[in-house]
Amino acid sequence: MLGPAESTRRGPTPVHNPAVPATAYTPERIAAGIAAGEFVNVYQPKVRLADGEVTGVETLVRWQHPTDGLVMPSQFIELAEEHGLIDPLTRTILVNALEQGKRWRLEGRELHVAVNISMESLSTLEFPDFVAAMVRAAGIPPHLLVLEVTESRLMKNPLAVLDVLTRMRLKHVGLSIDDFGTGHSSLAQLRDIPFDELKVDRRFVHQAHADSATRTILEASLGIARQLGMRSVAEGVELQSDWDLLRELGCDVAQGYFVARPMPAAAFTKWFGEWETRRQA
Ligand code: C2E
Numbered sequence: 001m002l003g004p005a006e007s008t009r010r011g012p013t014p015v016h017n018p019a020v021p022a023t024a025y026t027p028e029r030i031a032a033g034i035a036a037g038e039f040v041n042v043y044q045p046k047v048r049l050a051d052g053e054v055t056g057v058e059t060l061v062r063w064q065h066p067t068d069g070l071v072m073p074s075q076f077i078e079l080a081e082e083h084g085l086i087d088p089l090t091r092t093i094l095v096n097a098l099e100q101g102k103r104w105r106l107e108g109r110e111l112h113v114a115v116n117i118s119m120e121s122l123s124t125l126e127f128p129d130f131v132a133a134m135v136r137a138a139g140i141p142p143h144l145l146v147l148e149v150t151e152s153r154l155m156k157n158p159l160a161v162l163d164v165l166t167r168m169r170l171k172h173v174g175l176s177i178d179d180f181g182t183g184h185s186s187l188a189q190l191r192d193i194p195f196d197e198l199k200v201d202r203r204f205v206h207q208a209h210a211d212s213a214t215r216t217i218l219e220a221s222l223g224i225a226r227q228l229g230m231r232s233v234a235e236g237v238e239l240q241s242d243w244d245l246l247r248e249l250g251c252d253v254a255q256g257y258f259v260a261r262p263m264p265a266a267a268f269t270k271w272f273g274e275w276e277t278r279r280q281a
Pocket residue numbers: 044059060061072073074077086090093116117118148150178179202235236237238255256257258262
């Protein structure tokens with residue numbers, strides 16, 4: 001049975017200090033942190049359910065704060081979005097991720113690298129050219145980059161966003177609709193925007209077998225992905241029972257603590273080797 005070793009599943013313990021209140025972070029401190037290079041990438045594997053092959057990673061941002069330790073995105077992403085700082089932050093994370101993708105490729109690992117993109121960036125008309133230039137500089141095929149866009153934010157500026165996403169698509173960059181099922185967008189957007197991948201939100205994934213309404217939404221989401229020709233990804237896969245149900249329902253890809261926690265690149269490379277060894281055993 002494919003599944004992670006107990007130690008891998010738990011992963012490294014974040015050193016976040018809960019004594020620091022969220023209000024301690026101000027736009028000024030975030031801007032200074034960006035300038036000082038304190039925002040770093042961690043990587044979480046996306047694994048094919050049918051055979052356990054690692055198809056890609058999602059990169060997630062962490063603030064490696066000099067005194068507070070590891071600060072999670074919930075403490076600063078919204079603030080960054082509200083104060084015009086998310087675009088520079090996204091660019092840093094994107095460039096780091098492409099450099100890492102290039103390193104993996106040189107090691108013979110052709111992984112999709114997914115980056116979370118906020119609405120602010122998607123309403124910026126020069127964003128596609130910036131992304132294309134960075135992809136070219138990294139020398140990786142554009143389809144190996146996947147932009148994850150959260151469904152609930154799609155509605156804010158639909159025309160500009162549609163334009164930017166269409167341009168990304170013309171540049172062969174992959175597009176993923178994130179947190180599917182939690183947004184306010186209509187299904188029509190799935191028709192209008194050419195997504196390659198649909199990520200079912202974790203609230204419809206974890207313990208879906210235990211609740212029939214949850215399972216119904218999960219199955220319907222997987223059905224929409226299949227019928228529209230999109231790859232389906234389930235996030236928040238925490239248990240063997242989550243994994244087993246998703247396999248049974250024909251979901252393509254799983255992501256979650258059951259496989260591995262988000263990790264720095266070096267830990268990811270080590271995890272990857274161990275995972276491959278167990279897969280082939
Ligand atoms: P998301 O894009 O939905 O990312 C998935 C979140 O679920 C991550 O939280 C990840 O660590 C967590 N996760 C992964 N597996 C499991 C699991 O099995 N169970 C549970 N309960 N959680 C799991 P994280 O890293 O704290 O990020 C939270 C959110 O912050 C992300 O949600 C995303 O919306 C945003 N975010 C993270 N990094 C970036 C970034 O570089 N740019 C932007 N714009 N947003 C980011």
